[in-house]
Amino acid sequence: MNFRIKRHMFIPTRARSLRWIRNALITIGIVLLSYTALVLLDRKMYQDDEGWRFERALKASTATVESSDQDQAFPVPPLAVPESMRNESLTIANRNDAPLGRIEISRIGLRAMIMEGIDEPTLRRxxxxxxxxxxxxxxxxxxxxxxxxxxxxxxxxxxxxxxxxLTTSQGSFRYQVNATKIVDPAEVQVLDNPNSEVLTLITCYPFSFIGSAPRRFVVRAYRIAD
Known part of the structure; x- marks a missing residue:
């Protein structure tokens, strides 16, 4: 009789525990999905906004150079370059969080703004x-x-x-990939300075690894003539 009472009391307790665990897991899942969505949205908004600002700055810079080169017999009307565009490059240059430029690899569809630094908040955006x-x-x-x-x-x-x-306010620079390699994180010599203009891209590897990837994928490219 006592055994039956204890067993009868245990079943509801176990059911409540399972429900609590289920609800907790659902809540954790919702929080993680919401956080991921916010991170993705923040990165997209940053890339879109800074890309737009960057394009305006480049156009303003080009327009300013072209207007200064015009013959005096064909002056550019004062409103040809809006004041907001003329000041755009100065506004971006004076911002502490302004991007350095943009990287593009057309064949693989890569296009991203470049910021200074490699801390986690920077690499999220x-x-x-x-x-x-x-x-x-x-x-x-x-x-x-x-x-x-x-x-x-x-x-x-x-x-x-x-x-x-690579496009910056100083101009556009082209590079051609001549090597890729997989290295350990400690192999910092991939960033050694050569006597030429070199570009090195680094990301974690393997690409499909779940968690903190143990190695690094390195792309080496040399500058080519424009």
Whole structure:
């Protein structure tokens, strides 16, 4: 009799525990999905907004140069370049969070704004210029890092001879892929400075790995004539 009473009391308790666990897992799942959605939305909004600002800055810069080169016999009307566009490049340059430029690899559909730094908040929104490495147009090794499951995911389809374009307020610079390799995270020599203009892209590897990937996928490209 006592056994039956205890067994009868145990079943509702176990059912309540299972319901609590189920509800807790559902709640955790909703929170994780919501967080992921917010991160994706934030990155898309940043890329779209900064891409738009960047294009306006480039157009303003081009328009300013062209207007200064016009013959005095054919002056450009004052309203040909709106004041907002003339000031766009200055506005972007004076912002602390302004992107350095944009990277494009047309064949694999990669297009992303570049920010300074490789901390997690930066790489959630953009690809990051590795501090201490060269800048586009400078002799040396330009290091750019990005997440393998977001903006640099397309690198899994990179091929030799693919062309990479870096565009900044200083101009557009073209590079051609001449090597890819898989290295350990400690192999920082991939960022060594050569005596030429080199671009190095780095992301985690394997691309399909779940969790913290153990290795790094490296793309090396050399600058080519415009």
């Amino acid at each position: 953009a690809v990051g210029h590795i501090p201490g490495t060269a800048l586009p147009g400078q002799k040396g090794n330009i290091g750019i890092a990005g997440h393998r499951d977001t903006l640099f995911r397309a690198l899994r389809n990179i091929r030799l001879q693919d062309e990479i374009a």
